[in-house]
Amino acid sequence: MRNPQIDYGAVFHALPGMVALLTPDLLYADANEDFLRLAGRSRDQLVGRYIFDVFPEHPDEPAAAGMRETRESMLRVVASGERDTMALLRYDIEDTDRPGRWVEHFWSPVNAPVFGSDGSVVLIVHRVEEVTELIRARGGPGGGVHASVLEAELYTRARELQDINERLRQSQARDREVALALQAAMLPAPTPVGHHPVAVRYQPAAGALNVCGDWYDLVDLPGDRIAVAVGDVVGHGLEAACVMGQLRSALSAAARVADGPARALEALGLYARSVEGAESTTVVKTFIDWGAHTITYSSAGHPPPALLDPDGTVTFLDQATDPPLGARPEHVPRPEDSRAFTDGATLVLYTDGLIERRTEDIDTGLGRLAASLTRHGRAGPEDLADALLADLLPPDGATDDTALVVLRL
Template sequence: MAEAEINYAAVFQALPGMVAVLTPDLVYADVNEEFVRLSGRTREQLVGRYLFDAFPDNPGDPAATGARNLEASLRRVLATGERDTMALQRYDVESAERPGEWEERYWSPVNAPIVGADGRVELLVHRVEEVTELIRARGRPEGSRARVLEAELYTRALELQGLNERLRKAHAHEREVALALQEAMLPTPGPVGHHRAAVRYRPAVGSLNVCGDWYDLVDLPGDRIGVGVGDVVGHGLRAACVMGQLRSALSAASRVAGGPARALEVVGLYARSIDGAENTTAVQTHIDWDSHTLTYSSAGHPPQALLRTDGTVEFLDQATDPPLGARPDHVARPQATIAFNEGDTLVLYTDGLIERRREDIDAGLARLADSLTRNRAADPERLADTLLLELLPAGGATDDTALVIVRL
């Protein structure tokens, strides 16, 4: 049986709350029956009229701000294409029966965009919740205790709703800034001699769980390069700033220090002077093609993976020490060296690639090893994309991920 076609015009008119549709010029395009009933206006007095001609601010109240606040909200929606939930508004309305007399009203508006195919806002949905009686009940001593309490709770809920919306927008803005900063600090690396390497950075979805991870590749004397990844504890703009400082410090230290362990020691001492750098994890590796060796040191970071040409995977965990700045006293860090064969692949990553809540890390390492073995014939670029596709959750990770792959 074919589904019946939904009459959306009838649905709109039957909506239980006050809902209007506005043009980008803030003219009423349509209103539902509840909007007509509770506003005290007829359809003819609304449709086709400019919103603030139909509902101006009370000219007898110099402190009236309802119209001004509402227009600012609607303009934000038009400019950003994002919904805006307003705080509770006092908005006096001129009586339809007694022109010149103004009635004190309290409305809780939400404004949402309808975006066209070109990405522009074509219409605005303006929903208003009429809460005048609840606000009045709060101020009436003769009102029942339950009614007054209901008014108090409802008012607080509306205030929290507006606060949550403002916080969401502030967080979204900070996330955009942090990601822009992250992108500027993690440029696509230049060629590493004649060797093939791939890098990836994937931000977390939602919230502010982004911008603490980094990667770095540096040229060293001879046929050598230094490669590292790190993860700052914390998220958002602050973590991005800390990340930038530590990444730059480790990149510089790798060029002059006598090996990865010494480079991490230097950066560990530096981390003690940076607020928010405590317990940052990092791993640094020097790849030497002349001797076919990897020399590495880890500061509390998940182990690198060495994919052999025969498909076996070794996790490099023989030189692991606490995170940067975790020790109160300076102690020399360990360092280990392992031989590699031509065609092997080195994989460095941050914990967003393998760790999942309520799951042992060994399960994530096993997934990584399995994916590497199955895709060992892929070049670094293709392998990087495949690992992200196979290992990150389908809906997006809750932590950001940095990934470096070098064909040895």
């Protein structure tokens, strides 16, 4: 029997129950017919619009938490790549035919990831079970939840789930605070490198999960030289912060004895094999020699440093890139490249949170970085670092943390 040709678009729209697709930025990509019918919105009113512009929260309900809980659930799906089942929530909807009139609704939502070819979350499946009639008392809207045993049981279980979710959020918030404190304690304080000004920044992710895997490091070397590095550990929270501290310290020590950045990364790669959670870490290491006016660099799967010349030209140092730590089963020498620089140039090292967006090619983010550097290139390192964060990070907060080093050469 031949395999049937299935129109999955038609299947999606015919699915029973409310189902919508959203982008990682929480914009509607599509919705099935039941979603449109039960939510009282047309497809044109949804597709391409931010979820909470379409469904704002009831302005006269100060205790309403549906918008916050829904947003946090969806961002957890994007950050973790795992399904998130929400507790029952009340989320009133404004009647489009009668502005100012809000209709009471009770929803039981589940959010699930859809992965792209690169393994990142490209869509969120938002499935909603409409349970308003079960929750609403037989006396009419607002009459309570005690009209039947089933309604009372459902409400009790919903409250229990909400309490569990709240305790989980509080636990994540505590873990975030501890991880950030640990991060701050392990990252070096910014200090001038001789007469060369430098600015460093660490910007944590907006959510409680995707935080504390990024680091930067500056090391004085014999002669008129320094080593600068940035790195990114795969993982989140306290575990990532601890791995970050071990790798940063090991690379800092290796830089003091290695004869170049490639050898330092080779030593770090060997050490990383004994550190649980260090696999797939990306890092770029640069040795700067002011006497020779050269930057020597090597990258382990990391976004390329940017060199801004005094004339505004931006060059990405991408000629010595190799896989991340632990990506090869056997030790292989890493590549290394050197580039000359002129006095007054600016070197920028950063982690992927500054440039990468799940819905874009990395070249788009690199182009934004180059444009921002050209636009603000005359600023000093401190002002330039602030300008880069303002230009490149999403206004509602990034889903990944960001480390940034700006050095005037």
